[in-house]
Amino acid sequence: MSCGGKDQSEIDAVWAVMVEVQQDLLRMLTRRIGSQDEAVDVLHDFYVKVLSHLDDVRDTDKLRGWMRRVLESTLIDHFRDQSKRRRAEAGYHLIEPQTEGLEPNLDDLDHAVCVCLYKLLPTLKSEYADVLWRADLVGEPREKIASELGVSESNLRVRLHRARQALKQRLQEVCQICPIHGYMDCSDDCLMADKKPAEPPSEL
Numbered sequence: 001m002s003c004g005g006k007d008q009s010e011i012d013a014v015w016a017v018m019v020e021v022q023q024d025l026l027r028m029l030t031r032r033i034g035s036q037d038e039a040v041d042v043l044h045d046f047y048v049k050v051l052s053h054l055d056d057v058r059d060t061d062k063l064r065g066w067m068r069r070v071l072e073s074t075l076i077d078h079f080r081d082q083s084k085r086r087r088a089e090a091g092y093h094l095i096e097p098q099t100e101g102l103e104p105n106l107d108d109l110d111h112a113v114c115v116c117l118y119k120l121l122p123t124l125k126s127e128y129a130d131v132l133w134r135a136d137l138v139g140e141p142r143e144k145i146a147s148e149l150g151v152s153e154s155n156l157r158v159r160l161h162r163a164r165q166a167l168k169q170r171l172q173e174v175c176q177i178c179p180i181h182g183y184m185d186c187s188d189d190c191l192m193a194d195k196k197p198a199e200p201p202s203e204l
């Protein structure tokens with residue numbers, strides 16, 4: 001079977017990368033949170049925020065830093081909710097507010113986001129991967145990228161915008177992959193079952 005000029009082995013390779021990215025992120029979050037169930041929720045919240053706000057990121061911002069901040073705030077929200085819940089369960093006066101874990105290790109989060117983008121970029125068209133790599137991961141100045149690519153800065157802005165849209169689509173697909181079972185092998189009682197849309201993602 002082929003679609004859009006890609007053969008099945010290329011499509012399988014892209015899926016394998018997406019599953020790997022999901023598993024990387026879930027492992028990192030599970031380690032940090034101490035519960036895989038809660039990590040699945042946090043991972044899902046992270047994607048919802050990224051996908052719903054990615055279009056608002058200014059083209060002079062770097063996606064890497066922005067996604068790291070989104071991941072950080074998602075984790076902080078989670079720890080806050082969790083400590084509120086614990087206090088409510090234990091009786092408000094019995095224990096001190098728990099702040100432990102409220103400050104996520106930024107290096108860890110940056111590394112996780114960086115690895116995620118690093119693995120996903122090669123699944124995009126190379127002209128998109130290249131511009132995202134330079135602008136959003138490495139953070140080269142826009143003028144330098146434009147002059148090295150031989151395009152105007154406004155052309156570069158257009159290309160970067162399209163590249164981010166392609167990445168957004170890819171993230172949308174990653175978001176639908178179960179980090180525990182991959183895409184195809186989920187049962188109805190899986191934690192991810194209620195987080196997936198009814199329709200499978202579009203063909204790549």
Ligand SMILES: [Zn+2]
Pocket residue numbers: 178179180181182185186187190191192193
């Ligand atoms: Zn599953």
